[in-house]
Amino acid sequence: MTSDSTYPQAARPRGHDFQQRPLLSVEARVLGTLMEKARTVPDSYPLTLNALVTGCNQKSSREPVMHLAEAQVLEALEALRSLHMVVEGSGSRVTRYEHNFPRAAGVPEQSAVLLGMLMLRGPQTAGELRLNTERWYKFLDLASVDGFLEELQDRSPEKGGPLVVKLPRAPGAREQRWTHLLCGPVDTAALASSPQASAATEDDLIALTRRLAALENTVAGLQDQLQNLNEQLGLSQPGQR
Incomplete structure (x- = not known):
């Protein structure tokens, strides 16, 4: 499991800013998905926007199942960044996103x-x-x-x-x-x-x-492998343009 010391120091929050307002359901889904993938598929983490959209819209291990568009996920990411819960990764041609939840929420x-x-x-x-x-x-x-x-x-x-x-x-x-x-x-x-x-x-x-x-772990693993393969080949996910 990733320790707190690995989270970006620049994203350290000031006074738990997220308590100023509740999260929207889309923001919670985006945040939860980043937290999940950080631990279950570390080789492909931080996530690209395409991978994050796919993870948010999984039909397994999700309640409720959502059908989020890329624009909705981007809007949620921007809001979570303002709350110091998400940061953009660096050193990649494609923008990648990672969560900063333990520090932002002040929890172990x-x-x-x-x-x-x-x-x-x-x-x-x-x-x-x-x-x-x-x-x-x-x-x-x-x-x-x-x-x-x-x-x-x-x-x-x-x-x-x-x-x-x-x-x-x-x-x-x-x-x-x-x-x-x-x-x-x-x-x-x-x-x-x-x-x-x-x-x-x-x-x-x-x-x-x-x-x-x-069963869900098997399905999620196959989805992540397919996502990685598509990204390497420069292909879009089914249903995406």
Whole structure:
């Protein structure tokens, strides 16, 4: 996992500027995608704009699925740059982008990983988060995931206030889910009763999540390989001009 020391010093924020306003959903998707690719495909990171658009519009490992245009992603990148969350890479013929989230948000890497996964995949239980982040960071146990989530929930006003909230237990569910607050306050009651809430047992959920994660990882890996090949050959992605 990348340490904080590798993030650009020039992008160090002043007073957690992002707390001045909530992120838009498109900004959260762009940011989460950069955070994901930094850990899962480091050889092709920082990302080109084409690769970032493709990553944002993935049909796997995304909730909700989005269909963002290049102009929307560029607008989000510019906004995130103003918040010190994204910087442009240098030393390449093509502009590349990388995130600066841990420094901008003032959180440790483990907390950043959990927030990134929540931005990409919506509300999840601590168990789901631990499984879904295995390619990003291997948490020691479920208690450590809970610990970082609770720290984010109990964050003091001086540090910008809570960044996650624990949702009420949904009817028939054994575990409570968490959601992020980077896009502003949420309707916890509505999220808790949403169709995403699962009534399956934790053992069933773990088994299903592991199988789904393996399939998603395979698909994402193939997409990244195709993206890299197209860039090397100077080809555009299907559906892009």
